[in-house]
Structures are given as structure tokens and as C-alpha cells.
Amino acid sequence: xxxxxxxxxxxxxxxxxxxxxxxxxxxxxxxxxxxxxxxxxxxxxxxxxxxxxxxxxxxxxxxxxxxxxxxxxxxxxxxxxxxxxxxxxxxxxxxxxxxxxxxxxxxxxxxxxxxxxxxxxxxxxxxxxxxxxxxxxxxxxxxxxxxxxxxxxxxxxxxxxxxxxxxxxxxxxxxxxxxxxxxxxxxxxxxxxxxxxxxxxxxxxxxxxxxxxxxxxxxxxxxxxxxxxxxxxxxxxxxxxxxxxxxxxxxxxxxxxxxxxxxxxxxxxxxxxxxxxxxxxxxxxxxxxxx
Amino acid sequence: xxxxxxxxxxxxxxxxxxxxxxxxxxxxxxxxxxxxxxxxxxxxxxxxxxxxxxxxxxxxxxxxxxxxxxxxxxxxxxxxxxxxxxxxxxxxxxxxxxxxxxxxxxxxxxxxxxxxxxxxxxxxxxxxxxxxxxxxxxxxxxxxxxxxxxxxxxxxxxxxxxxxxxxxxxxxxxxxxxxxxxxxxxxxxxxxxxxxxxxxxxxxxxxxxxxxxxxxxxxxxxxxxxxxxxxxxxxxxxxxxxxxxxxxxxxxxxxxxxxxxxxxxxxxxxxxxxxxxxxxxxxxxxxxxxxxxxxxxxxxxxxxxxxxxxxx
Numbered sequence: 001x002x003x004x005x006x007x008x009x010x011x012x013x014x015x016x017x018x019x020x021x022x023x024x025x026x027x028x029x030x031x032x033x034x035x036x037x038x039x040x041x042x043x044x045x046x047x048x049x050x051x052x053x054x055x056x057x058x059x060x061x062x063x064x065x066x067x068x069x070x071x072x073x074x075x076x077x078x079x080x081x082x083x084x085x086x087x088x089x090x091x092x093x094x095x096x097x098x099x100x101x102x103x104x105x106x107x108x109x110x111x112x113x114x115x116x117x118x119x120x121x122x123x124x125x126x127x128x129x130x131x132x133x134x135x136x137x138x139x140x141x142x143x144x145x146x147x148x149x150x151x152x153x154x155x156x157x158x159x160x161x162x163x164x165x166x167x168x169x170x171x172x173x174x175x176x177x178x179x180x181x182x183x184x185x186x187x188x189x190x191x192x193x194x195x196x197x198x199x200x201x202x203x204x205x206x207x208x209x210x211x212x213x214x215x216x217x218x219x220x221x222x223x224x225x226x227x228x229x230x231x232x233x234x235x236x237x238x239x240x241x242x243x244x245x246x247x248x249x250x251x252x253x254x255x256x257x258x259x260x261x262x263x264x265x266x267x268x269x270x271x272x273x274x275x276x277x278x279x280x281x282x283x284x285x286x287x288x289x290x291x
Numbered sequence: 292x293x294x295x296x297x298x299x300x301x302x303x304x305x306x307x308x309x310x311x312x313x314x315x316x317x318x319x320x321x322x323x324x325x326x327x328x329x330x331x332x333x334x335x336x337x338x339x340x341x342x343x344x345x346x347x348x349x350x351x352x353x354x355x356x357x358x359x360x361x362x363x364x365x366x367x368x369x370x371x372x373x374x375x376x377x378x379x380x381x382x383x384x385x386x387x388x389x390x391x392x393x394x395x396x397x398x399x400x401x402x403x404x405x406x407x408x409x410x411x412x413x414x415x416x417x418x419x420x421x422x423x424x425x426x427x428x429x430x431x432x433x434x435x436x437x438x439x440x441x442x443x444x445x446x447x448x449x450x451x452x453x454x455x456x457x458x459x460x461x462x463x464x465x466x467x468x469x470x471x472x473x474x475x476x477x478x479x480x481x482x483x484x485x486x487x488x489x490x491x492x493x494x495x496x497x498x499x500x501x502x503x504x505x506x507x508x509x510x511x512x513x514x515x516x517x518x519x520x521x522x523x524x525x526x527x528x529x530x531x532x533x534x535x536x537x538x539x540x541x542x543x544x545x546x547x548x549x550x551x552x553x554x555x556x557x558x559x560x561x562x563x564x565x566x567x568x569x570x571x572x573x574x575x576x577x578x579x580x581x582x583x584x585x586x587x588x589x590x591x592x593x594x595x596x597x598x599x600x601x602x603x
Binding site: 027030031034035037038039040041042044045048056057059060061098101102103105106108109113115121125128129130131132133134135136137138139140141142143158159161162163165169193194195198219222223225226229230240241244245248255258259262265266269270272273277280281284285 | 310311313314317318320321322324325327328329331332333335336339346392393396397407409410411412413414416417418419420421424425426427428429433434435437438439442469473474477478481526529530532533536537551554555558559564567568571572574575578579582583
């Protein structure tokens with residue numbers, strides 16, 4: 001009896017060990033393959049930008065030999081590339097400022113004031129999440145044209161900010177609500193009105209949430225394509241996504257140059273991601289998981 | 292006495308007015324922006340859709356429902372809508388379960404976990420158009436995929452998938468998954484981290500195998516997150532535009548059109564704003580029906596579940 005049990009336990013233990021070894025191998029196998037599938041397209045684009053077209057034709061998968069930097073230096077030396085970077089920055093900044101300011105004001109009363117019709121009004125804003133911007137694009141074009149804002153960064157920033165309002169309000173409201181009522185009472189005893197409390201107490205205390213929604217607004221503006229495509233016809237006003245698309249069709253025979261251009265246009269977003277990763281992910285998940 | 296009550300009630304009225312004024316002032320900027328650039332344009336799209344209009348001059352040629360009849364009977368539009376549906380089905384059957392699987396793998400502590408998480412989310416921050424250009428270059432003849440397959444002796448299996456009507460949707464789906472699975476994975480990881488460890492430990496103590504714990508404890512508790520993920524995936528696929536526009540432009544021979552590329556094609560490339568608006572209204576109706584229906588019938592259960600304590 002005793003010998004039997006001692007004989008059984010090691011066998012079970014080994015099979016459990018084999019089982020966990022198999023699951024370890026499967027896990028690492030899958031993760032590494034997925035990681036390669038994610039990284040290789042980006043890495044290839046960046047590295048192949050150091051080749052010339054002859055090298056790309058002869059050896060599409062090898063490393064550059066020799067490494068040629070002229071593709072990158074040519075683009076970095078061209079004013080049109082920097083013009084597009086600047087346009088993207090201007091539009092993203094304007095969008096973020098408008099949407100965060102307006103959404104913060106609205107989220108404040110949605111979070112901290114009881115009034116008749118509050119939930120209805122709030123739901124009314126959140127419905128905007130279901131409005132794809134493509135639906136409004138034709139009338140928006142007519143509207144922006146009649147306002148004389150075609151080929152103007154404002155004509156992109158305002159519609160973008162409007163479409164970003166729902167998500168921004170949804171994220172800010174619970175945060176504003178969590179700030180203790182005692183602070184507001186104290187502020188009001190000290191003579192602070194609603195706006196004084198909002199401006200001097202609530203906003204400074206809410207900077208993590210404000211940073212999150214600002215980052216979300218910047219990233220989504222930075223990546224916008226449809227609105228700029230429709231509203232900006234003058235090359236001088238193009239944003240980076242428009243520039244890349246046009247460059248890639250215009251120079252479609254010069255693959256190496258297109259690869260370098262694409263790489264350079266990726267860099268700002270990647271740098272931004274590395275810096276703001278935590279806020280970005282936190283914002284998206286709080287919006288969606290609680291949403 | 293009467294004087295005092297009168298004065299009191301008038302200050303009360305005044306403070307009530309000022310309270311409403313403050314609420315109004317705080318809401319005004321957001322409301323104005325939202326009304327001018329979201330609500331009015333959406334409403335205008337409905338109006339446009341009843342006219343034949345090239346965008347210039349007065350809108351006088353009222354055609355009733357003709358634009359809708361034309362759209363719904365156009366085989367190319369029917370195909371475009373089918374393509375949206377195919378992308379939705381593929382996303383739900385392949386992409387979401389895949390994201391869930393990876394999230395489960397990353398939901399334990401081990402060295403290197405943070406690196407994987409950081410890396411898998413990278414494509415999400417890359418603009419759809421730029422991802423499109425990258426993949427167009429990768430998949431073109433003589434590109435990386437062609438080169439790799441030739442190098443391992445599978446060169447005969449390579450085909451320019453984006454240029455073949457039979458494979459273009461699959462190729463697009465691969466690119467979509469590349470870009471978005473990390474987003475869904477992050478959502479599910481956040482959901483998994485909200486599940487108390489004690490529950491899984493309790494199941495293990497009660498003799499549940501790992502698979503049983505997953506099936507009867509983890510997945511039901513993750514239900515709300517999965518449903519949000521599914522929802523976002525559907526809404527995203529209904530609006531799919533950027534990626535298709537830069538990789539294929541809806542081609543070859545309309546094999547990868549979506550409702551949105553069809554809309555832009557007719558609205559802007561050919562300036563039929565009335566007809567384009569009818570497409571927009573159809574797209575809107577689909578998105579709103581799916582959105583509200585999903586919220587009403589599927590997401591609603593999450594709230595009930597939370598209140599009654601039952602499994603979702």
C-alpha cells in the first residue's frame with residue numbers, strides 16, 4: 001500500500017511537470033510569433049529605407065549593403081515634410097484644446113450639479129459615439145465651404161473636436177464626480193463661485209484625467225484621414241497621413257524613398273506612445289470598460 | 292413678516308435663475324460645438340438624401356426616395372455592405388477570440404510580460420493610412436512577404452493578394468487584425484485584472500481544473516468586457532474606410548469596397564451629394580440600429596447582472 005502511493009506521486013508530479021512545460025512552450029511560442037508579426041513590418045519598413053531601389057529589387061529581405069542614408073536625409077531636408085509635421089501638430093493642438101476645454105465645462109455640471117433633464121442631456125451627448133463621422137462628411141464639407149474654412153486648420157479641428165466630445169465627457173465625468181464635496185463646500189465658504197471652484201480647485205486636482213483625454217484627442221487627431229482628405233486640397237496644408245498617402249502614390253516607383261518617408265511619419269506617433277503609454281492605455285480602457 | 296418672506300422668495304427665485312444660468316453657461320460651448328458639427332450635419336444628410344444635387348447651386352431637384360431605391364438595388368452597394376458584414380464576422384470569429392487568448396497568456400506574472408504588452412499595442416497608435424501604406428509595400432510583388440516566401444522555398448504560394456478579388460478581403464482582414472487585436476487584448480487584460488484572484492483560487496480549491504475555472508469562472512466574469520470589445524469591433528467595421536482607401540481604393544473591380552468607400556466615391560469623386568447622402572443615411576441607420584440594439588439587449592444584461600448578482 002505504502003509503496004503504491006510513493007510510486008504514484010512521482011508519476012503524477014512528472015506528468016504535471018510535463019503539462020506545465022508544454023503550456024510554457026505553447027505560451028512562449030505564440031507570444032514570440034505574434035511579437036515578430038507585429039514588429040517585422042515596422043522594422044522592415046525602417047531598415048529597407050536605408051537601401052536603394054536596386055538593393056530592394058535584388059534582395060528584398062537582407063540587410064542593406066551598404067547602408068544608404070540619403071533617403072532619410074533627403075526627406076528630412078525637404079520643407080514639405082516638415083510643413084506636414086507642423087500642420088499635423090497645429091491641428092492636433094487646436095483639436096485637443098477645444099475638446100478638452102469644452103468637455104471639461106460640460107462634464108463639470110454633469111458630474112456635480114443636480115438639475116432636471118441632466119441624464120437625458122448626458123445620454124444625448126453619449127449618443128454621438130454611434131455617429132460615424134463618415135455620415136456627416138458631405139454636409140460638413142458644404143458647411144465648412146460656406147464658412148470659408150476649406151484649406152484651413154480650423155475647418156478640421158472644430159469638427160474633430162465635436163466628434164471627440166462624447167468620449168471625452170464620458171471619461172471626465174466620473175473623475176470630476178470623485179472629488180469630495182467637502183472641498184467644494186470649503187471653496188464656497190471662502191467665496192468661490194461655481195467657476196472659481198471649477199477653475200482653481202477642480203481642474204488642478206483633475207490633471208491626470210485631463211492629461212489622459214488630451215492624449216487621446218491628440219492621437220486620434222494625429223491619425224485622422226477622412227476629414228483632411230476632404231477639406232484640404234492645397235499641398236501646403238496637408239497633414240502627415242495625407243502626405244504619406246500622396247507621396248506613396250506619387251513616387252510609387254521609388255520604393256526605397258517611400259519606405260523612408262513612411263518610417264519618418266511613424267516616428268512621432270511611436271515616440272508619443274512610448275512617453276504617454278500608461279495614460280493612453282488607461283484612458284482607453286477606462287472609457288471602454290466602464291463605458 | 293410678509294415683506295421678509297417676499298424678499299426671501301425673490302432671492303430664492305434669483306438664485307434659482309442664476310443656478311440655471313450657470314448650468315447653461317457651462318453646457319453652452321460643448322452643446323454649440325456638438326450641434327453645429329455633429330447634429331446638424333447628420334440631420335442635413337437626411338435632407339440631402341431626398342435630393343439630386345451636385346453640391347453647387349440651390350438644392351431644388353427633390354427626388355423622394357429614389358436615391359435610396361437606387362442604392363439598395365445597386366449590386367455594387369450590396370456587395371460593399373456584404374464586405375462590411377464579412378469583416379464583422381471574421382473579426383468576431385477570429386480576431387476577438389485571438390485577442391482573448393493572448394490576453395489570458397499575458398494575465399500571469401512572468402518576465403517579459405510588460406514588453407509584449409507594450410509591443411502588441413504599438414500598431415493601434417499607428418495611423419490606419421500609414422499602416423495601410425506599410426502593408427501595401429510589404430505585400431506587393433518583390434516586397435518582404437514575397438521575398439521571405441521565396442527564401443523558404445514557398446515562392447510559388449505567393450500571390451499579390453491585395454490585387455486579387457478573391458483574396459483582397461482576407462488580406463485586408465489580416466491588416467485590420469494586425470492593427471486592432473492589441474487594442475482588444477488591452478481591453479481584455481484590463482477586464483481580467485478586475486476579476487478578484489480569490490474567485491479563481493476558490494475554484495481551484497474546490498477541485499476545478501484550469502480549463503473548468505476558465506470556462507465557469509473567468510469567462511463569465513469577463514463577459515462585460517468581451518461584449519464591449521465585440522461592440523467596438525462591430526461599430527469599427529461598419530465605418531471601415533481609411534485602410535481600404537489607401538490599400539486598394541475599394542478595388543480590384545469593387546471587390547473590397549465598403550459602405551464608406553462607396554459613399555466617398557459617389558459623394559466626392561463624382562460629386563453626387565444627394566446620392567452620397569443616401570448612402571450616409573443607410574450607414575447611419577445600420578450603425579445606430581446595431582449600436583442601440585446591442586446596448587439595449589446585450590450590454591443591458593451586464594447592468595442587470597451587476598444588480599441582481601447573477602452571472603452575466
